[in-house]
Amino acid sequence: xxxxxxxxxxxxxxxxxxxxxxxxxxxxxxxxxxxxxxxxxxxxxxxxxxxxxxxxxxxxxxxxxxxxxxxxxxxxxxxxxxxxxxxxxxxxxxxxxxxxxxxxxxxxxxxxxxxxxxxxxxxxxxxxxxxxxxxxxxxxxxxxxxxxxxxxxxxxxxxxxxxxxxxxxxxxxxxxxxxxxxxxxxxxxxxxxxxxxxxxxxxxxxxxxxxxxxxxxxxxxxxxxxxxxxxxxxxxxxxxxxxxxxxxxxxxxxxxxxxxxxxxxxxxxxxxxxxxxxxxxxxxxxxxxxxxxxxxxxxxxxxxxxxxxxxxxxxxxxxxxxxxxxxxxxxxxxxxxxxxxxxxxxxxxxxxxxxxxxxxxxxxxxxxxx
Amino acid sequence: xxxxxxxxxxxxxxxxxxxxxxxxxxxxxxxxxxxxxxxxxxxxxxxxxxxxxxxxxxxxxxxxxxxxxxxxxxxxxxxxxxxxxxxxxxxxxxxxxxxxxxxxxxxxxxxxxxxxxxxxxxxxxxxxxxxxxxxxxxxxxxxxxxxxxx
Numbered sequence: 001x002x003x004x005x006x007x008x009x010x011x012x013x014x015x016x017x018x019x020x021x022x023x024x025x026x027x028x029x030x031x032x033x034x035x036x037x038x039x040x041x042x043x044x045x046x047x048x049x050x051x052x053x054x055x056x057x058x059x060x061x062x063x064x065x066x067x068x069x070x071x072x073x074x075x076x077x078x079x080x081x082x083x084x085x086x087x088x089x090x091x092x093x094x095x096x097x098x099x100x101x102x103x104x105x106x107x108x109x110x111x112x113x114x115x116x117x118x119x120x121x122x123x124x125x126x127x128x129x130x131x132x133x134x135x136x137x138x139x140x141x142x143x144x145x146x147x148x149x150x151x152x153x154x155x156x157x158x159x160x161x162x163x164x165x166x167x168x169x170x171x172x173x174x175x176x177x178x179x180x181x182x183x184x185x186x187x188x189x190x191x192x193x194x195x196x197x198x199x200x201x202x203x204x205x206x207x208x209x210x211x212x213x214x215x216x217x218x219x220x221x222x223x224x225x226x227x228x229x230x231x232x233x234x235x236x237x238x239x240x241x242x243x244x245x246x247x248x249x250x251x252x253x254x255x256x257x258x259x260x261x262x263x264x265x266x267x268x269x270x271x272x273x274x275x276x277x278x279x280x281x282x283x284x285x286x287x288x289x290x291x292x293x294x295x296x297x298x299x300x301x302x303x304x305x306x307x308x309x310x311x312x313x314x315x316x317x318x319x320x321x322x323x324x325x326x327x328x329x330x331x332x333x334x335x336x337x338x339x340x341x342x343x344x345x346x347x348x349x350x351x352x353x354x355x356x357x358x359x360x361x362x363x364x365x366x367x368x369x370x
Numbered sequence: 371x372x373x374x375x376x377x378x379x380x381x382x383x384x385x386x387x388x389x390x391x392x393x394x395x396x397x398x399x400x401x402x403x404x405x406x407x408x409x410x411x412x413x414x415x416x417x418x419x420x421x422x423x424x425x426x427x428x429x430x431x432x433x434x435x436x437x438x439x440x441x442x443x444x445x446x447x448x449x450x451x452x453x454x455x456x457x458x459x460x461x462x463x464x465x466x467x468x469x470x471x472x473x474x475x476x477x478x479x480x481x482x483x484x485x486x487x488x489x490x491x492x493x494x495x496x497x498x499x500x501x502x503x504x505x506x507x508x509x510x511x512x513x514x515x516x517x518x519x520x
Contacts, residue, residue, distance in 0.1 A: 119451060120451060120452055120453075121451070121452050125383075125452070126383075127383050127386065128383030128384050128385050128386040129386045129387075129388075130388060131417050132383065132386075133385035133386055133387040133388070133391055133395070133417075134385070134391075134416075134417050134474065134475055135475045136382065136383040137382050137383055137384060137385050137499075137505060138382070138463050138475045138476055138477050138505070139379070139382060139447060139455065139461050139463040139477065140445075140463055140475060141382075141383075141451070141452040141454065141455070142451050142452055144451065145445055145447070145463065148445040149443045149444070149445050149463075149465055150443070152443045152444060152445060152488070153442065153443035153465075153488070156443070156488045198448065198449065199446070199448040199449070200447075200448060200449045200451065201445050201446070201447050201448065201449070201451065202445060202446035202447075202448060202460075203445075
């Protein structure tokens with residue numbers, strides 16, 4: 001029996017986003033968790049489950065002690081890098097549905113700019129060890145290197161071009177310009193500026209690359225029954241899916257599981273968030289998840305803008321223009337869209353889709369009747 | 371294009387392979403490009419693993435490759451996003467699809483970064499980078515042989 005619509009996201013919260021937080025990563029997580037619990041109207045003593053990114057430095061035990069949780073009944077992590085947000089939602093929902101926990105908090109707190117920087121390979125570099133023995137001696141040293149290799153081949157195969165990546169970056173910047181939390185709230189971006197921006201790792205221009213951010217985010221999950229008692233707009237988890245190594249694109253395989261569980265079609269989705277460590281992957285994901293056959297004409301027509309009436313994508317600004325919080329900001333925004341609380345609100349949202357890592361995991365949220 | 375010669379950034383990491391991968395690097399020292407081959411079903415896999423993903427055998431041998439292939443994809447690093455790249459950009463890194471199928475990461479010794487193209491025919495050359503470490507690099511197979519320092 002699936003947990004579809006039996007579990008809800010009842011609270012979301014984040015810290016300020018900056019380049020130098022002046023706080024520990026633990027402090028960022030705790031601040032975000034406090035905000036999310038306040039948003040939910042739930043006391044810390046009611047929390048009995050904790051989940052974190054495997055790479056997060058704040059252990060569940062430390063967080064539980066700091067929050068004063070009297071009885072931590074369940075905790076866990078999903079191994080990989082930044083791309084595990086939706087998988088964590090899937091695990092937490094399954095645990096709540098199975099009766100292993102009642103209120104689960106998912107958190108991510110990271111000094112991604114002032115501390116260890118993903119963009120420099122500080123976290124993912126292997127020093128020539130493991131499979132890095134085959135790649136790092138030739139100059140593939142950071143996440144953008146391997147992903148630029150994938151993007152270059154995809155451009156060759158499909159004809160999608162850098163200007164299309166720029167159109168998506170511009171759409172997301174427009175969304176960030178409406179979002180006071182966003183790093184690029186006050187800075188506009190034109191397609192010309194995108195195309196003229198320096199190459200980092202060709203084919204990625206500067207504005208194809210995500211920000212590096214200090215900050216924290218948190219989600220609170222509970223049963224749909226508990227959610228109805230809280231008096232907030234009801235955000236149900238209609239479906240969630242994970243997709244790991246295998247044959248072909250993880251997004252293609254994960255999408256089948258996700259939409260089978262949801263029992264809806266791509267055309268039913270009202271708003272989309274997609275993990276954008278590198279902007280080109282937003283367009284690749286739109287194709288792989290089956291939203292469009294070819295993303296190029298969609299962005300040429302401005303179809304990913306929040307007010308386009310087509311397929312609004314990354315309505316908070318995303319990793320490119322809001323903050324790089326490894327997908328938790330995408331999950332927060334997907335939730336706000338269902339509640340009607342986004343700064344780039346899409347009209348009449350019922351189904352809100354969120355990918356948190358080039359296919360690794362995805363969720364569909366649904367507006368419920370309170 | 372003639373006269374351009376790849377200079378490997380000296381501070382790039384050196385391979386520190388796992389036990390399963392060590393024979394690949396041992397063979398490079400003998401100027402041979404080899405790929406792990408399942409002794410049960412004949413599947414090639416690269417990078418090498420402990421188990422064959424096709425038949426789950428754990429018995430392997432090493433098959434010598436022709437060294438010929440073509441550029442499957444490439445990137446050009448323009449910003450020194452890692453300290454080892456400082457002063458060494460632009461740097462092109464290629465993924466070569468070998469004639470036998472496996473893809474390996476490498477650099478082109480005789481093609482400047484701005485001239486790299488997907489589909490370019492290439493062939494292996496072996497370059498000693500420090501004592502005891504040889505890497506498989508590639509040259510444009512249509513080009514005149516350049517002076518390769520082994």
